[in-house]
Structure formats: structure tokens, C-alpha cells
Amino acid sequence: MYLNDHDLAQGDALNRLEAGLYRGQIGRRAFIKAALAAGVSLAATHALADAGEMAAISQLYNRQNLKGSYDYIVVGAGSGGAVVAGRLAAAGAEVLLLEAGGSDQVDAVLKPGMWPSNIRSERDWGFTADPSSDVNGRALILPMGRAVGGGSSVNATVWARGHKGDFDHWADESGDPAWSYENVLKIYRRIENWRGAEDAVRRGKNGRLWIEPAQDPAAIAPAMLAAANSVGIPTFDDMNGAMMEGDGGAAIANLRIKNGQRRNIPADYLYGELSKPNITLLTGAEVMGLGFEGTTARAVKFRKDGQNHTVSAKRIVLSAGALNTPKLLMLSGIGDPDELARHGIKTLVKSMGVGRNFQDHVLVAGCIWEYKDALPPRNNLAEATFFWKSDASLDRPDLQPFQIEVPYASEVTSTKFPVVPGAWTIAPGLVKPKSRGRVTLRSANPLDLVQVDGGFLRHPDDMKALLVGIELCREIGNSAPMRAYVKREIMPGNLGKAEMTSFIRDAAGTYFHESCTCKMGTDEMSVVDASLNVRGIEGLTIADASVMPQVSTGNTMAPTVIIGERAADILLGVT
Template structure:
């Protein structure tokens, strides 16, 4: 794309900004062409970008100013599930309205893979915080969720982790629907992927819309960690999503959604290609309030746009607002536990006791830290190597997923206590099969008030036991001979007594930002959706986000949420 002699990184940054301005209608095609060519972009590339971006901008501007009264589908949320299902539905020519509370994703803080931490607790984060609990020493753990086009796929760490075989076989058993089994889910992953790593025809796809690559040119500390894992009996694999996740686990470099040094969020793969079509409207800065209900039938959505309350009707509404805001909308609309609805003064239309219950998130400990002998700069998304392993050999799959983070990663308690130096790296113990269960609840019927989260992190004694086990395992790996070239000293936690290590775990515990499971799929009385993702007792309403997981997947949740969006689209279009 760029002529020799230009600085590709600087030119790419400028072109990103120009493309964003074009999509948002801030500059016209002619001016875009002039400026794009000045960055060194080829004429053919500039023309293609100008045509596509200009068409999309004009179409979206017109659609936003001329909202229809009704659509075939309304999708609430443009995150990993919402963007996927909206894009798939839009390809058919159906009229689709996508409501997104946040703003554009075409900004440096999203597109630059290394800048993801700057999105947390800022304007692109809903700012949720878990209730304080003595199980984490009275701390209130932050629960970042994306409030931007792309949701979590725009603000989190770009890891493509598909989940363990046993996750999906468990889902299929819960739903009583073999379409959710690993063998069937694997076919979806193969269909959508454009895998850039070592070919694996049995497990990986090529030529699909979802670009996935292994981290490129990793920091040497990352492959060293794989060798260190092997030294303690954890096998290393070439692909974190291959045969490793059909077995007991292992160590691998990360699969990421990064292309040419830029983040590739889910809307870029699914939603942007249909924005220039007149049938799809992406309405940003728009917060959904409640569902339009007629009896027990969902007829549309009430929402606030440009400070005004508006509404639109649809043949089908798809909730993809995430595991906190999806149950919030259901409860505000009279769908949820009757006792909870009575408490906040909302008339119960459908008594569904499972709405908001079963909250899960992966625990990530911040962290086990070592000072470099000679500091090395982080690469890619700052996190390039991980491993999955069992804390107990009797388990049916890995329950631990530590991640190596190439900067010092500590909490508001452990940071001041240990004062890690800037030139340090972290091995963060992770718990990905938590037994603790929390809940999402409301304190009032005010749609503008945030939902509350009683997360109950580490409330189950087995979770604390597993986290302590993971800390000790990470210390063994970090202090092994394989890591000695990268270690001047262990910064934290060091050797501690069992009681001290439990206290450290409570002070160091955080989350992976993988909120899920609050509207679970299943057949028992606490289930919210069936195997077709339809809400029990409600006509015209589908859920397509991580809230439908009966149990959180083993690993980062972007990939399985995309798969959920694909399943939702397959079901709706069947």
C-alpha cells in the first residue's frame, strides 16, 4: 500500500484517522483521496477506500436522520455477538437497526493493539464495579465492558481463544441440543476463520471473514515461557486453538485478531461490509432503555438518541448488550425474577427467576512479577504467551489459564506494597472454571441507573484453593532455569506462608473482563433461553451474547461470543 521511503507506521496511523473521518462524514471523498495519496497510499487503494467509506458514511448519515418506524430486526449492542448477528442478517437484505450506546471505534486507542489499557475506566468503558466483599479483602473489583462500536472486541486484548472441547459438549447437554456440541461448533469456527498459522484442516479454517494470526515477532520472553512450561511438565503446542484444546491443555503463543499491526475488531469483519447498504443502520450514541412489550410479545425497543426518547418496532429483537446490560433490559421490561421486579416496582410480565443469576467471570491475578535483567519492550497487545492446565487431574478440562503480560501488572493493593519497577514482566495466574456464582440486580427502575453486580469472586473455597495453586505454579515457571536470562529478581509475591499466600491472592485478584452466564441457555427453572436462543415465555426475543453461556468457556470469551452470534443468525435465517 505504501511507497518505499515512507514510514509505514506513521503513514498507517494517518490513514486510520482519515478513514475514520471519512466513515463519519467529516471529510468528503475528494479530500480523502488527496490526503490518502499524500501518506503514500497507492491510487487503487485510495480509490477503493474512498468509494467504500464514502458510500457507508452517506448511507449511515441518511439512515440516522430518517429512522424508520419498524425494521425486520433490531440488534441491541454492536459487540462481538451483536456485530456478528447484525452483519449476517444484513447480508440477506433484511432491514436491521443496530443500537450502540458508545461512539466510533475508528480511533487510535482502539486500532493500536498496545493501547488497550487506555480504554479501561474511560469513555469507552461502561465503568461497572463489583460489590465489595470480604472474599477479596473488601475490595471492589472493576468490570470493564466496551461502550464503543465493537464492545469488548474494541477494548480488550484481542485474544482469539475458542474454548475447550468439553465446554461445548456441556452446553449441548444443558440445552438438549446437539447443535451446540463441539463437533458442530468446530464447523462454525472453521467456516468463519481465515487462520494464518500452521495449517490444520481438521481444526482450522482458511479464507473466512475472521482474520486470526499467531502473534508476530514476539518478545523473546514469550517463547522462553513456553520452554519454562515444558520444564515443569506442561507441553508446548504450535496452536492454542488446535488439538491442545481437545486434551488436558498446554502452553502456546497467543492467537490474536491483529492484522498489519492493527486491531481487527468484530465489526470490521461483519458489520462494516454491510454499512454501505441501505438496509442496515448503525446508530451510535444510542442507549437502549426498555423493550416494547405487548403482553408477552416483544415488539421493539425504546431508546435515547441525541437526548430524545425514541422507539422503533421490529419483527424480532436481538439483545446483545452483554452479561450486565442484557439482564438489566430484561428486568426493566418486566422479564425476570418476580420478587426482584416487585422490589423495584416493575410489573412482572414473565416470571423468569434465572435472569441476572449465574454471573461468572474469569479471575486474573495481578500478578507474579519479575524484574528484567535488561528491560525489553512489550510487543503486539502486551500479552503473547499463555497456558491452560488442570489444578486437579480428575477435572474434565483445564481450570487455569495464566497469561504472560510483558509489563508489570499489579492491583491498587499489591502495587504500592511491592512497588514493581517499570522494567518488569508478569505471569498472571488465571482461573477459568470458577465455581463461584454471582448475580446482576437493580436498585431502581430508572433505566439510566447502572445495574449492580454482586460478583461473589472467590466465594467458593475451591476457587481460592485453585488460585493459590496457580500462583505457586506461575512462581515455579518464572523462577525456572528457562527464564533465568530474563530475571534479575522476583518482585512479587515471593515465598509466603499458606495464610500469607491466601491473603496475597485476595489482594491481587482481578478479572479477565469476561462477564458471562447471566441469561443462561438450558432447560431447568433457572434457564433464560432455550437451545434456539429464544427467551422462555416471550415471543419475538432472542439473546446473542455471552450472557447465554451456561458455564463460561475455558479461555478468553470473544471467539465463543462470535460463534454465539453466528448460531443466532443461523437459527433466525433457517
């Protein structure tokens, strides 16, 4: 059953009001008046007002009365950090959560169709990879969330859990079966409130995280599923069920949208804890480095409102993301000694893997068709996807194209082809890249962004896979089930191999899934062990996508939540 317009409007209004109250942006009286006007019952309104007012008061007091020491300091309020901080606070620990960015209570975060406007805004760190001949001399942008919620606030809110083989690989790499699919599936079932097709074996219904298939999708989305099926790709009711235990398939995307509003990860892990005195969320707090006693992490140094602070903790958790987490390690003397010496940084612990093994999914912009009669995009603008293999011998899918309900072209291809507004896209995506990049410091200045050699398309197999992927997308887009939506193919058309290869280099971008720069494992290039402890250091945990040994198959928000859950379980001694 779909929500009607009145239900959506009421839910959206209540979500905004409640968030504003929790953040101290509206007062109790204004909240009660507006909530009653939106149709909320008197009893429910007063209960919500009590909780929200306590949270706002508690956070204002805590921010103005920072302590010198906490049980835990968590750096970064994204998909990993919000999970860890929220769960630690729920268990009674004193937690300081530091977020460099600002509020997530803005339309660009809350409204499903507005998420692309976060890119290159104040909610994006603004990273750019080095220019590379592998992408025809282009410098690809690398958006990363700089706001409460991190990537879960600024990206497309797709809940893609990853393939069974991903987690079994992580278990093999780490030497710990707790990372296996069998165990991770238990966590997913525990945390999910799945609103789609019943699957008692694989999906949870009583967890904290609202997840639904895209509601009332644009007609072109189910048409793409039929088109995929017409070329031999099976369709499924759920992109995260049996489909991701085998060869793949096509499905309507799982989204984190509730009552017509995007939900980032803090909405379900963090905000409910903010009324408690034992957690402080400090926004606009940019971490400058870590403090040590010998090789034990003792403190975090950060800047807030022009003032420098040093606060100690029994344990520090880095959840700053796959670019800023290795940066903080290197600034603190943990990394490749030769690289550190170039910037006058004394080596505390030699860790050759810091910043190496960089991975991101490649998204090609794109295969575009002009509509016969344009349809308005719905939900997150990208409601249908499929996972498939470019080579049947692979153990799991390496391709994940998304249908995007607007024209999606690069800064180069948009000048070479006559793109029109009334158009739609199937964007070929490579989710098992063999190319590897590296993150290094530009200087010893903590305010300088890191330098990123993305390595995109450097391995020849990545281009081979995308050549297969782009022809598969063209076949689907030009198939009989799509004819009602196609006036003409805009790009790339039927190109020869050399021309298509050049097109891919011109069109290549990323999925904004930066990862793997502090990988978990047992070899000398592993930065953390299976318990997410930084090797050679006491008191320091990493809980973000940087610890992935290999990037997950699909959008990375859900696996990053799993990393946060595992970190919390380990820190709290939960078995």
C-alpha cells in the same frame, strides 16, 4: 514472514483512512489524496473511495430518517451484536443497530499496546462489583465495552476459541447438538482467516476474521513457553488447535491484529454492510426498555441526543452484554417477581434465572519479576499463555495464566511490594470458577447501573485452584529458561499458605469476561432455549455472552462471535 516497517505503516494508514471515510470523518477528495500518498494504487484508491463514500452517505441519511419499524432491532454493537446485525443486513433484512457508546476509531482501540487505556474511560461502562470479604473487602472493577465493537474494542484482542468440553457441555445443557464442539468447529473453520501453522482439520483460511499468532514477539514470550515445558507443560504452535481438545499446553497467543492494527469484530462483520440502505448504525443510543403486546416483544425504547424514541420491529435481538441484557429484561418485567416488586415493576413473565449464574474469570495481579535488562512490550502486551489443570482429575483445564510484559499489580499489592517499571508478570488466571454471582437492579431508573454481587472466590475450590496456579507461575518464572530475564522476584515470594491465600484475595481481579447471566438450557433457571429465544416471550432473542451456561475456557470474544453466528443462522433459517 513478518511485515517490515514500511508495510506496517502503509497498512495502518490505509486502515485509518478507510475507517474515517466509512464513518464520514474525512471526505472523498482527502481520502484519495492521502491513500495515493500512502502508496495505494489509483484503481484501488477509487474503488475504496466509492465504497466508503456510499457508506458514509447512507449512514448519515439513515440516521436522519429513522423509520418507525424494522425487520430487526439489535441492541449492542459488540462481539455478538455486530455479527448478528452484519449477517442479517447482508441477507437483505432491514436492521437498526443501537449502540450506547461512540466511535471505535480512536488510538486506544486501534493501537495494540494502548488497549488498557480504555479501562475506566468513556469507552467503559464503569461497572464495579459489590465489596466482598472473599477479596478482603475490595470492590473489583468490571470493565465492559461502551463503544462500537464492545469488548472487542476495549480488551486485549485475544482469540481464544474455548475448549472442546465447553461446547459439548453447552450442547448437553441446551439439549441441542448444534452447540456441540463438532458443529461449532465447522463455524470456526468457516469464519476464520488463520495465518499461523497449517491445520486443515481445525483451522479455516478463507473466512472473514484475520487471526494470527503474535507477530515477532518479545524474546521473553517464547522463553516462557520453554519455561512451561521445563515443568511438564507441553508447548504447541497454536493455542486453538489440538491443545484445546486435551489437557492444555502453552503457546503464543492468537490475536486479532492485522498490519500492526487491532481489528474489532465490526471491522469484519459490520463495516462492509454500512453502504447498504437496509442497515442503520445508531451510536449514542441508550436503550431504556422494551415494548410488548401481551408477551410478544414489539418495540425498543431508547434515548438519543436527549430525545426519547420508540421503534418497533418484527424481532428484537439483545446483545447488550451480561450486565445490561438482564437489566433490560428486568426493567421490562422479565425476572424474579419478588425482585421486580422491590422496584415497583410488574411481572410480565416469571423467569427466575435472569441475572443469576454470573461468572467471570479471575485474574490475579500477579507474580512479578524485575528484569535484568528491560525489554519493551510488543503487540497487545500479553503474547504468551498456557492452559493447565489445577487437579489432574478435571475434564479440561481450569487455569489460564498470561505472561504480561509489564508489571501488573492490584491497588493493594502495589502498595505492599516494591514494584518497579522495568518488570514483567505472569498473572495466574482461573477460567473454570465454581463461584457464582448475581446481577440485580439498583432501581427502576434505566439510567442506573446494575448492582453486581460478583461472588469471586466464594467457592473454596476456586482458592484451592489459584493456590496451585500461583505456585505453578512462580515455578515457571523462577525456572532456568527465565533466568536471563530475572534480576529478582518482586512478588509474592515464598509465602506460607495463609499468607498466600491473603495475597490472592488482595491481588484478585477479573479477566473482564462477564458472562452467563441469562443462561441457555432446559431447567427452570434457564432464560433462553437452545435457539436463544427468551422463554415465555415471543419475538425476543439474546445473542451475547450472557447465554453461556458456563463460561468458556479462555478469553470470551471468540465464543461470543460463535453465539452471534448461531443466532444469525437460526434467524435466517440456515442449517
